[in-house]
Amino acid sequence: MTATPEARVPWDRWDAPAEDWMLSGECPIGTERTLLLELAARILFPTVLVFSLYLLLVGHYGPGGGFSGGLVAGLAFVLRHIAGGRSEGPEIGARVKVRPPVLVGLGLGIAVVTALVPAAFGAPVLSSAKFAFDVPLLGHIEIVTSLALDVGVYLLIVGVVLDLLRSLGSGIERDAREAAAANAGEAA
Amino acid sequence: MNATLLPVLPVLLPLLGAAATVVAGRSAATQRIIGVTVLAAVAAVAAVLLVMADRDGPVVAEIGGWPAPVGIVLVADRISALLLLISTIVTLAVLVYAIDQRIVDYGRRTASTTFHPIFLVLSAGVSLAYLTGDLFSLFVAFEIMLAASYVLITRRTDATRIRSGMTYVIISLASSLLFLTTVALVYAATGTVNLADVATRVAELPTGLQTVLALLVVVTFGIKAAIVPLHFWLPDSYPNAPAPVTALFAGLLTKVGIYALLRTRTLIFPEDHPSTLLLVLAAVTMIVGVLGALAQNDLNRLLSFLLVSHIGFMIFGLAVSDAQGVAGTALYVVHHITVQATLFLVSGLITRRTGTVSIDAMGGLAKRAPLLAVLFAIPALTLAGVPPTSGFVAKLALLQAGADDGPATAIVAGVVILASLLTLYAVMRVWVRVFWGEPKEPLPDPDPHDDLVVGTARTSRPMVVASAALVVVSIAIAVAAGPLSGITSRAGDDLVDRTPYRTAVLGDGGAP
Amino acid sequence: MTTISLAMAAVVAVLYSVGFYLLLQRSLMRVLLGVVVLGHGANLLLQLAGGPPARPPILDGTGTEGMADPLPQALALTAVVITFAMTTYLLALGYRSWVLVGHDEVQDDLEDRRIARRRTVKASMGEEVSDHGEETEVDPGSAAASDDPVASVGENR
Numbered sequence: 088m089t090a091t092p093e094a095r096v097p098w099d100r101w102d103a104p105a106e107d108w109m110l111s112g113e114c115p116i117g118t119e120r121t122l123l124l125e126l127a128a129r130i131l132f133p134t135v136l137v138f139s140l141y142l143l144l145v146g147h148y149g150p151g152g153g154f155s156g157g158l159v160a161g162l163a164f165v166l167r168h169i170a171g172g173r174s175e176g177p178e179i180g181a182r183v184k185v186r187p188p189v190l191v192g193l194g195l196g197i198a199v200v201t202a203l204v205p206a207a208f209g210a211p212v213l214s215s216a217k218f219a220f221d222v223p224l225l226g227h228i229e230i231v232t233s234l235a236l237d238v239g240v241y242l243l244i245v246g247v248v249l250d251l252l253r254s255l256g257s258g259i260e261r262d263a264r265e266a267a268a269a270n271a272g273e274a275a
Numbered sequence: 276m277n278a279t280l281l282p283v284l285p286v287l288l289p290l291l292g293a294a295a296t297v298v299a300g301r302s303a304a305t306q307r308i309i310g311v312t313v314l315a316a317v318a319a320v321a322a323v324l325l326v327m328a329d330r331d332g333p334v335v336a337e338i339g340g341w342p343a344p345v346g347i348v349l350v351a352d353r354i355s356a357l358l359l360l361i362s363t364i365v366t367l368a369v370l371v372y373a374i375d376q377r378i379v380d381y382g383r384r385t386a387s388t389t390f391h392p393i394f395l396v397l398s399a400g401v402s403l404a405y406l407t408g409d410l411f412s413l414f415v416a417f418e419i420m421l422a423a424s425y426v427l428i429t430r431r432t433d434a435t436r437i438r439s440g441m442t443y444v445i446i447s448l449a450s451s452l453l454f455l456t457t458v459a460l461v462y463a464a465t466g467t468v469n470l471a472d473v474a475t476r477v478a479e480l481p482t483g484l485q486t487v488l489a490l491l492v493v494v495t496f497g498i499k500a501a502i503v504p505l506h507f508w509l510p511d512s513y514p515n516a517p518a519p520v521t522a523l524f525a526g527l528l529t530k531v532g533i534y535a536l537l538r539t540r541t542l543i544f545p546e547d548h549p550s551t552l553l554l555v556l557a558a559v560t561m562i563v564g565v566l567g568a569l570a571q572n573d574l575n576r577l578l579s580f581l582l583v584s585h586i587g588f589m590i591f592g593l594a595v596s597d598a599q600g601v602a603g604t605a606l607y608v609v610h611h612i613t614v615q616a617t618l619f620l621v622s623g624l625i626t627r628r629t630g631t632v633s634i635d636a637m638g639g640l641a642k643r644a645p646l647l648a649v650l651f652a653i654p655a656l657t658l659a660g661v662p663p664t665s666g667f668v669a670k671l672a673l674l675q676a677g678a679d680d681g682p683a684t685a686i687v688a689g690v691v692i693l694a695s696l697l698t699l700y701a702v703m704r705v706w707v708r709v710f711w712g713e714p715k716e717p718l719p720d721p722d723p724h725d726d727l728v729v730g731t732a733r734t735s736r737p738m739v740v741a742s743a744a745l746v747v748v749s750i751a752i753a754v755a756a757g758p759l760s761g762i763t764s765r766a767g768d769d770l771v772d773r774t775p776y777r778t779a780v781l782g783d784g785g786a787p
Numbered sequence: 788m789t790t791i792s793l794a795m796a797a798v799v800a801v802l803y804s805v806g807f808y809l810l811l812q813r814s815l816m817r818v819l820l821g822v823v824v825l826g827h828g829a830n831l832l833l834q835l836a837g838g839p840p841a842r843p844p845i846l847d848g849t850g851t852e853g854m855a856d857p858l859p860q861a862l863a864l865t866a867v868v869i870t871f872a873m874t875t876y877l878l879a880l881g882y883r884s885w886v887l888v889g890h891d892e893v894q895d896d897l898e899d900r901r902i903a904r905r906r907t908v909k910a911s912m913g914e915e916v917s918d919h920g921e922e923t924e925v926d927p928g929s930a931a932a933s934d935d936p937v938a939s940v941g942e943n944r
Contacts, residue, residue: 154868188388192297199291202283211340212283255879262886411862418869425876434887437880438894441815444880445893448822448873449810455829455866462859463791463836511896 121170128170135163143241144234153237157244164245168252187250194243201235281327282336282349284320285359285402288313289395296391303386307374310391314367314398321360324351329762333779335408343408343780344469350408352776353766354605358534359405361609364748365526365616366398372620372741373519379735389430397423397523404531408780410461410468413535414454417499421447424528427520428512436515443512450498457491464488471780474542474773489544493536493552500532502590503560506583510567513582514575514632518623521575525582526616530608533589537604541770546596549684553594558687560587561694568701574622574632574709581658581701582615584694591691592673595684599676602767606760607669610657610752614666617654617745621647624742625709627734630718634705639714646739648710653746655706657753659699665752670695672760791835799835802828815881815891822877826870833863 139160146152205214215233222228292313299305327334333352337343351359373394377385400420407413425447429440462468464484465476477485494505501509509529513521540546540553564584571577589611592604622632624647629637641648653664660666670691677688752759769775806825809817837859844857881891895903 186300188297188300192294192300192392194294195290196294196298199287199294202287203291206280206283211279211337212287213339215339251875255882259882411865415865415869422872422876429880429883432883432887437884437887441880441884441893442896444877445810445818448877449807449825451869451873452806452822452825452829455826456832458862459829459833459836459859462833462862468858468862507896511898 124170128166132163132167136160143237146237147231153240154244157241160245161248164248164252168256187246187253190246191243194239194246198236198239201239279336281320281324282334282351282406285317286399288317289399293392293395297388300388301386303384306386306391310370314363314370318363318367321356321363325356325360328353328356332775335779344467344472347412348408348780349406350780351406353762353769355405357762359402361612362401362527365612368741368745369519369523370394372738375735375737393423393426401527401531408470410458410470414458428516439512439515442508446508450495454495457495461488470542471777477543492539496532496536500529501583501586502556503563509583510576510579513579518619522616522619525619526612529586530612533608537593540593541601542773549596549680550594553590554683554687557587557590557594558690560590561690565694565697572634574634578618578622581698585611588673591687592676595676595680598767598771601770602764603672603676605763605766606672610665610669613745613749614654614657617742620742621651624734634708637709638712641710643714650742650746654749655702657749659702660695665749668753668756795835799828799832813892815893819877823874830863830866833859
């Protein structure tokens, strides 16, 4: 707390967000924003991503797996898109450095390669093997090779959701904006 | 390298290629190389599979090491390996044509993140449909193939072409949901989805239930194969897509429906005598299709109606239900995949030359473009079944099969001859109006910005070469008619006998 | 052979009839809803094909007694994903149609429109055919790019 907050913050701005984590970087136009949703999205986004990774890892024995994990991760991005990703500027696709189609291709590639690798060891295609080992702190861990397939599916689904957000989410809004601008131009 | 890997490759290689072309989305040249290489590799694998299946019987791959009927199996027997080989060759030629059309229209450096991957995914779906030995995987294969085809037919679409895309998508979705219903009912009735296992258990069901399931199968695949009266979507949607897409769809998609009918009819619902329902459907399809073609002025629509008509020929062989008839259908499918795709590719070349698809507005092309005339004449005569061509060989096989099976088949065999003559009349009409007569000036492209390039006469050598290659393939089919009909008649024996397939999939327990 | 309860059979029947009814509508949005409902019906049927409700099919050392059949569940899961993908695709297509054409109506076959136009012209003997005005939209690449006498009839309005 600074010594004289009243001196620097005008009385009508006292509840404006000051902390970094509450400010979105290049905040878009100020219309139609809900602070509640943006804040919730900022807290939930990393949590949901971690949860999706959890689903991905436990998928072999418990409920979860690449598909549901990928969908949950995708939903995190959807939440972020709804909260603040709309409008121009920080489109969700622009924030993610990897282009969504590359993510889809990478996921598909990993999945197919995982399917083919057992053939190199003389096993049938898509068969899986299990490795078990003990790790200090974490205890006994079993890793099944089909996890790689799940990782591929996970990436693919995340890529698809991001691509959908880019083309159907931001794309539609861009179209609408351009149409509105064109109408305004004609009216003028 | 174990043999069980081979049936998996035609599915996984295109998928891997699709992944690679997406990742290489910025480099058009890389995409082209990957696409062509992958399809050439698949064609090689298919050839090996055909040789192995013909020599040693069906090649079976158990996915994940789970044996049938628990796990999913991929089975390459004679018929699936043969159709896989010819389909892949046609797909490869169409890809070369499409690549060069893209180079001519958009420039050498234009990359796309959708075209190549979707094309390869479609190829993977087609391969899976031919190879799978599992009813549900067949559904998945159809979905992969159709989803890719939805994208191809509505890609870069404009206001006037989106309607035909919608018709296609809605009809296909309806048939997919019917297919899913069929899968559910078959599973409820038999407790399995493995085709060989289903075949054993369906025989134990009450006759009424068998009939219901058989009818559902005919309707489901009848929509996909465009059998009259389930054909109405085809002439409405196919002609409006770009030429390579239409060629691919006309060559492959309906034939996959025919293959699914062939497999399920012979394996699951075998009949000892000609099927009256299919005979009627075959006759109606042949006549309605060819009469529809005669009424058309639009070249692509005319070809689409001819496609519908010739689906009837394949149904005829299937309806005869004996080994000879099934073999005739197999041979006809091989011939028709090649010829129909060629005709649509050449139609694309003609449209680019003349600027129109209206037959009335063309004329005198034989003088201006003699090569184009030859490229059109050979597949057109082949389609009509003029003697030295592969169409004649295939039609003869069908007629021989239908000649000695009672009066009903004899009548429909007469319809086959009538439909062939009408087909000849239809293509002659095109020939006279388009290639003879006063040369007419090409019309300008009505909309230079859309995906359909017409009237510019801008073609590249590879486009012509790709079309010519398919013409050569169809001539090769005629030349190699002896060995080929040997393979198809052995395939027909296998299909009607059912034992080789079931033993290969289920082990000795599969023998009836 | 498995049999299903009457209530479930009725639900499936309702889903199928509603689905097919919606599928026959003009608007792509209703068609989309039809596909969704029909997909639910088909998936429910697939579930029912596995027999009556039972214990979840998870192996935990207690044996397989009283377990549900896992295969239809796996199949239904795959089918749900496929239906979901198709729904998304139809949504995109509907949007595209709305952008391009201004509505999402599925229009008549070109041939149907031509025949309808021919009949109208014959019936009205050259009178105004304005109530069929929208049917003069023709597909380029089919008839618009041609000197089709039939196609040009409708344009004499």
